[in-house]
Amino acid sequence: MRTASQEDVCDASCLHPAAVGQAKAALPDERCVEQASAFLKVMADPTRLKILSALSTTELCVCDLAAVVNISESAVSHQLRLLRTGRIVTYRKEGRVAYYRLLDQHVTTMIRNALDHAQE
Structure with a gap:
């Protein structure tokens, strides 16, 4: 062998x-x-991938993301900070609420392709 x-x-x-x-x-x-490589490393975390998957459908605030991925708002905020630093997500403020979304179509495509590949 x-x-x-x-x-x-x-x-x-x-x-x-x-x-x-x-x-x-x-x-x-x-x-x-x-x-x-840095981009892929940031995405290569199960919690962050769940957040990114949720954001690939619609923009969400921190409390909504916490409810979707079933972790604390503090933990979501920490993950979003890493994703913002990695230029993977961005946000807009509406009053006191920040709504997060994927940065661009490249990120959306990467997330969908990774998840599609995993499901094959």
């Missing part, structure tokens, strides 16, 4: 320069990779 490390290594020693060149040319710059 092969181990995982053996499966990750080519059986034959060959190099495909055209394919390697094409793959290297397609790599994003280091700054972009770091930002995308």
Whole structure:
């Protein structure tokens, strides 16, 4: 039986320069990779993913989000602070109430795709 490390290594020693060149040319710059990695890390938390899923349907205030994901308002506020810092959610104030929503269509698409993929 092969181990995982053996499966990750080519059986034959060959190099495909055209394919390697094409793959290297397609790599994003280091700054972009770091930002995308940070974006994915922020989303990679079950509580935050629930919040993001709820926000993918409509904008919600902190108390409504707390009711949806069944955690305290304080815990929701903490998670929203991380999501705002990560540029994943934004909010608008109406009087004393802040209504949160996903920042843009890219975030909405990422959340839906991740959840669709998990359901397959």
